[in-house]
Amino acid sequence: MTQAPPTATYFQHLAEGRFMIQRSPSTGEWVFYPRMVAPVSGANDLEWVEPSGLGTVYAVTVKRAKPPAPNVSIAIVELDEGPRMMSHVQGIEADQVRIGMRVRARIVDGLDDNKIVVFEPEAAA
Amino acid sequence: MSAKDLRGRTAFVGAATFGCGEAPGYTAIELAAEAGRRAVDDAGLKLSDIDGLFICLPNDFLSGLTIAEYFGIHPKMTNNSRTGGSAFLTHAEWAMLALDAGLIDYALICYGSNQRTGAGKLVSAQAPSPFEFPYRPNNPVASYALAASRHMHQYGTTSEQLASVAVAARQWANLNPEAFKQGSLSVEDVLATRLVADPLHVADCCLVTDGAAAVVLTRADRAKDARKTPVSLLGAASATWHTEIAQLADLTITAARESGERAFAQAGLTPKDIDVVELYDAFTINTILFLEDLGFCPKGEGGRFVSSGAIGPGGSLPVNTNGGGLSFCHPGMYGLFTLVEAIRQLRGEAGERQIAGAKLALAHGNGGTLSSQATCILGVPETV
Numbered sequence: 001m002t003q004a005p006p007t008a009t010y011f012q013h014l015a016e017g018r019f020m021i022q023r024s025p026s027t028g029e030w031v032f033y034p035r036m037v038a039p040v041s042g043a044n045d046l047e048w049v050e051p052s053g054l055g056t057v058y059a060v061t062v063k064r065a066k067p068p069a070p071n072v073s074i075a076i077v078e079l080d081e082g083p084r085m086m087s088h089v090q091g092i093e094a095d096q097v098r099i100g101m102r103v104r105a106r107i108v109d110g111l112d113d114n115k116i117v118v119f120e121p122e123a124a125a
Numbered sequence: 126m127s128a129k130d131l132r133g134r135t136a137f138v139g140a141a142t143f144g145c146g147e148a149p150g151y152t153a154i155e156l157a158a159e160a161g162r163r164a165v166d167d168a169g170l171k172l173s174d175i176d177g178l179f180i181c182l183p184n185d186f187l188s189g190l191t192i193a194e195y196f197g198i199h200p201k202m203t204n205n206s207r208t209g210g211s212a213f214l215t216h217a218e219w220a221m222l223a224l225d226a227g228l229i230d231y232a233l234i235c236y237g238s239n240q241r242t243g244a245g246k247l248v249s250a251q252a253p254s255p256f257e258f259p260y261r262p263n264n265p266v267a268s269y270a271l272a273a274s275r276h277m278h279q280y281g282t283t284s285e286q287l288a289s290v291a292v293a294a295r296q297w298a299n300l301n302p303e304a305f306k307q308g309s310l311s312v313e314d315v316l317a318t319r320l321v322a323d324p325l326h327v328a329d330c331c332l333v334t335d336g337a338a339a340v341v342l343t344r345a346d347r348a349k350d351a352r353k354t355p356v357s358l359l360g361a362a363s364a365t366w367h368t369e370i371a372q373l374a375d376l377t378i379t380a381a382r383e384s385g386e387r388a389f390a391q392a393g394l395t396p397k398d399i400d401v402v403e404l405y406d407a408f409t410i411n412t413i414l415f416l417e418d419l420g421f422c423p424k425g426e427g428g429r430f431v432s433s434g435a436i437g438p439g440g441s442l443p444v445n446t447n448g449g450g451l452s453f454c455h456p457g458m459y460g461l462f463t464l465v466e467a468i469r470q471l472r473g474e475a476g477e478r479q480i481a482g483a484k485l486a487l488a489h490g491n492g493g494t495l496s497s498q499a500t501c502i503l504g505v506p507e508t509v
């Protein structure tokens with residue numbers, strides 16, 4: 001069966017308030033970013049599934065802005081299901097985000113027309 | 126037939142740079158063409174001898190056609206494939222194959238960019254990712270900063286150690302009259318510059334300059350007739366694992382591990398044999414990662430290795446002897462300059478920064494956000 005357009009579907013789910021990623025029933029692997037085929041295995045039976053929304057900060061940087069613009073956290077978050085994604089960690093000063101921090105996903109307005117997934121410290125949620 | 130059969134079958138017979146630093150008014154193709162002409166002249170050849178053209182320009186995706194027309198030649202092969210700043214070392218790999226197969230006789234690899242005086246900032250050819258762009262990472266620095274954060278977390282690497290890479294580069298640049306940035310630079314000076322993407326400061330980042338470079342590669346039989354001592358290509362290999370930094374499995378290990386392993390195997394050499402190392406230092410973390418991944422020090426030891434003084438003038442392993450992308454020049458795709466400097470060192474043409482008796486050199490290119498890695502190992506004739 002041919003996939004619905006993966007990129008468009010991801011953002012459509014977000015527009016509907018749902019954070020959904022792909023999973024292959026045949027291999028059991030979770031996939032992000034959304035694709036027509038799973039990397040490595042080549043599985044093409046990818047289905048859209050809601051992940052737990054929980055994850056751990058894997059890598060961190062701070063995009064330093066010229067004041068008065070605020071500094072922005074740029075992080076790679078490893079979802080509990082396995083895949084990693086670039087995102088922001090919000091609800092905490094950008095320079096206080098640490099590797100290993102437990103975080104929870106939240107859907108917010110992006111800078112463009114799309115909604116995006118950001119993360120907040122799990123404890124604050 | 127194995128990759129090892131390619132060892133020493135081709136040699137660099139020409140090398141040149143042009144317009145490094147600022148070259149106001151020149152277009153990218155004009156800079157590339159002048160570097161190309163100089164490299165051909167350096168080889169004692171005529172433009173009409175060139176039958177293989179390899180090139181990248183910042184914003185011309187058909188630059189192989191452009192340069193052929195510009196030179197008024199009819200090449201048998203043009204190649205403007207792009208892997209980011211490593212492209213020119215992958216070009217050397219393809220040229221080596223085409224030369225050895227007899228498809229072409231003389232390959233010119235060239236590059237030019239006017240990004241400093243033309244655009245005023247890095248000109249990127251990378252399509253924005255729909256899964257990165259919404260977060261507006263200040264790429265490429267943000268991606269390298271993320272890798273640096275992991276190296277610090279896993280191995281205790283410090284900002285001071287990162288800064289020592291920039292300091293060594295500047296010490297070498299001070300011996301290179303062509304270097305754009307000169308003058309004293311201390312670890313404290315680096316740390317006093319503005320943070321761009323933690324933990325990387327302005328002085329942890331490569332320059333934004335103009336500049337052009339070119340090399341000529343031919344078969345060993347023809348290289349004997351070259352005007353200058355030929356520099357043999359003993360090994361060339363490339364590898365790629367990802368394009369977006371979030372997709373790299375371990376942010377402290379790059380595909381340089383594979384490209385280096387294959388290049389060393391082809392050359393029949395080990396890191397201990399190498400006299401001088403030219404690495405693509407887009408950011409200070411690069412030098413640390415590539416020294417580890419290419420086998421010059423154990424994984425995780427890169428920070429301590431670079432801060433020991435090993436890589437600077439007088440150190441045990443001369444690295445980036447031209448001053449690198451951090452202090453010599455960085456027109457956007459620096460890779461070709463690693464080859465030019467390796468050739469100059471092996472020819473004994475490096476002036477005050479010459480490594481006495483250098484016989485074997487390694488040049489390493491990086492493209493994208495640690496995405497594409499390409500390694501070339503070069504040697505003087507007696508090493509073949």
